[in-house]
Amino acid sequence: MSKHVLKPLFSLVALLGLLALCLGVSTTAVAQTERIVPKAENFLFFVDHSGSMAMSAPSESKSSLAARHDPNKQEKIEVTKEVLKAINNDIPDITFTAGLYTYGPFQEYIGPSPYAKDRLNQGFDGLKTQYDIFGRLTPMGLGLKSLDAVVGSLSQRRAVILVTDGESNIGPKPLPVVQDMYAKYGDNICFHVISFAQTAAEKALVEQIAAINPCTVSADVKDLLDDGKRADFVRKVFYDVEIIPAAPVVQPAPPAPVEEVIVFRNVNFDFDKYNIKPEFAPLLKEAAEIIKARPGKRVVVDGHTCNIGPAVYNMGLSERRASSVRSFLVNEGVPADRITTQGFGLTQPRFDNNTREGRSLNRRVEIRFE
Amino acid sequence: MIAVLLLAVPLPSAASGFDTLPASSQTIYVEQQFALFSQNWIEKIDRNFHSRIGNVEFVNNGAGYVGRYMQVDRDSVAWSVKQTSIGPGNFIGILEYTEWTYESVADTQTAAALGPFVPVHGRKVTEIFQYHANRWLE
Numbered sequence: 001m002s003k004h005v006l007k008p009l010f011s012l013v014a015l016l017g018l019l020a021l022c023l024g025v026s027t028t029a030v031a032q033t034e035r036i037v038p039k040a041e042n043f044l045f046f047v048d049h050s051g052s053m054a055m056s057a058p059s060e061s062k063s064s065l066a067a068r069h070d071p072n073k074q075e076k077i078e079v080t081k082e083v084l085k086a087i088n089n090d091i092p093d094i095t096f097t098a099g100l101y102t103y104g105p106f107q108e109y110i111g112p113s114p115y116a117k118d119r120l121n122q123g124f125d126g127l128k129t130q131y132d133i134f135g136r137l138t139p140m141g142l143g144l145k146s147l148d149a150v151v152g153s154l155s156q157r158r159a160v161i162l163v164t165d166g167e168s169n170i171g172p173k174p175l176p177v178v179q180d181m182y183a184k185y186g187d188n189i190c191f192h193v194i195s196f197a198q199t200a201a202e203k204a205l206v207e208q209i210a211a212i213n214p215c216t217v218s219a220d221v222k223d224l225l226d227d228g229k230r231a232d233f234v235r236k237v238f239y240d241v242e243i244i245p246a247a248p249v250v251q252p253a254p255p256a257p258v259e260e261v262i263v264f265r266n267v268n269f270d271f272d273k274y275n276i277k278p279e280f281a282p283l284l285k286e287a288a289e290i291i292k293a294r295p296g297k298r299v300v301v302d303g304h305t306c307n308i309g310p311a312v313y314n315m316g317l318s319e320r321r322a323s324s325v326r327s328f329l330v331n332e333g334v335p336a337d338r339i340t341t342q343g344f345g346l347t348q349p350r351f352d353n354n355t356r357e358g359r360s361l362n363r364r365v366e367i368r369f370e
Numbered sequence: 371m372i373a374v375l376l377l378a379v380p381l382p383s384a385a386s387g388f389d390t391l392p393a394s395s396q397t398i399y400v401e402q403q404f405a406l407f408s409q410n411w412i413e414k415i416d417r418n419f420h421s422r423i424g425n426v427e428f429v430n431n432g433a434g435y436v437g438r439y440m441q442v443d444r445d446s447v448a449w450s451v452k453q454t455s456i457g458p459g460n461f462i463g464i465l466e467y468t469e470w471t472y473e474s475v476a477d478t479q480t481a482a483a484l485g486p487f488v489p490v491h492g493r494k495v496t497e498i499f500q501y502h503a504n505r506w507l508e
Binding site: 003004005256257258259260261262263264279280282283285287290349350353355358360361 | 415419420425447448462464489490492494497499500502
């Protein structure tokens with residue numbers, strides 16, 4: 001006897017692989033990805049460009065008699081430009097509105113516009129150094145009031161990165177101006193500080209500004225010359241890192257259970273018949289051989305009917321059909337204690353009882369292996 | 371007549387198994403008939419399932435909706451013809467196939483209908499058919 005398939009057979013390995021792919025899946029581990037989210041929609045750099053910033057950067061000396069200005073050292077404004085460009089370089093690829101302003105005098109170098117690294121660097125490059133400091137006082141409070149007009153023109157969250165040496169020696173005091181701006185804009189504004197403060201008074205002003213709102217990130221300019229500390233500053237000022245759970249990693253679930261069953265529909269199970277005619281003996285003999293080839297398995301013979309006729313009568317009919325098949329199988333040598341029978345009547349239609357085809361398919365006996 | 375029929379119907383391809391006896395012309399004809407009968411029978415099974423594609427069954431199980439349908443795995447279909455010991459020309463046809471029950475679970479029937487449907491239960495079915503009076507009996 002030749003066994004035929006309607007389509008080419010797969011190798012066993014390929015078939016198992018295909019089965020694994022076709023079967024249902026279950027989720028197990030969840031991979032994660034990160035997303036950078038800006039902390040504000042608007043970042044304004046506000047740089048002290050007064051006479052004090054043209055003096056040398058803070059020395060390492062703790063002595064109160066140490067010179068405030070050493071012509072052999074870099075000016076604060078020169079260090080400012082260097083640090084701001086390094087910060088600009090550290091800012092990741094995020095979208096926000098950027099601006100660059102100074103005070104002492106108040107001047108717009110870059111008006112609020114979409115952030116572009118090169119453009120901001122050009123703005124920093126444009127900050128003059130080695131300028132005449134005579135009469136160039138530090139109006140921080142007045143500068144902040146002028147900046148308020150710019151801040152007010154922006155929508156959503158604003159961050160002001162204030163570069164200051166802690167001096168404010170003309171005009172309104174800066175602390176009340178900052179407090180007023182926090183009161184005006186609430187959670188939509190935060191002042192950050194890059195400090196050149198040296199004296200106790202200068203440091204006190206910086207600390208007072210930082211203390212108004214816990215959102216403030218404050219850093220000493222010397223620290224921002226360190227790559228790691230600067231990266232940390234940028235991370236705290238400019239963005240948050242969100243963890244996004246990725247799509248669950250799916251793995252093949254255990255294979256769905258497969259039961260084995262022999263089905264008879266045509267052993268003369270016409271309407272209201274349960275006896276087996278002799279010409280159908282070869283079918284049941286074949287079934288007996290299949291059963292005997294599986295000696296370890298118990299066998300259940302289930303009888304089913306279509307939905308024509310009363311339910312009670314169909315139940316009895318299905319039991320009689322199952323019993324007829326069992327008797328034949330036992331006569332063919334299948335041990336009687338291996339076979340049990342069940343009648344289901346019309347209660348388990350596998351096929352559509354609304355069609356003649358479906359009803360004929362429902363009139364069946366199934367031999368299940370357990 | 372048989373020769374004409376042999377030319378009209380292409381021989382089925384054998385993918386496995388072995389021949390113990392040389393196949394007679396009649397056996398080939400009967401096999402060809404069973405090949406066609408098997409194809410038609412599988413089509414009949416598929417279009418008459420109580421729950422099938424085009425008539426998916428939805429059940430509210432209290433926690434949501436389960437969509438369910440059954441379908442024959444066409445790649446699983448295999449058939450063979452055996453000559454029985456009772457008289458010459460007596461044949462039985464053995465048709466094997468796997469039925470899969472597919473289910474989709476969701477909060478609403480509409481969502482369940484969208485799937486995905488995954489196989490939850492399979493039945494490896496063996497049907498045995500009788501050849502009588504030059505035809506296969508359903």
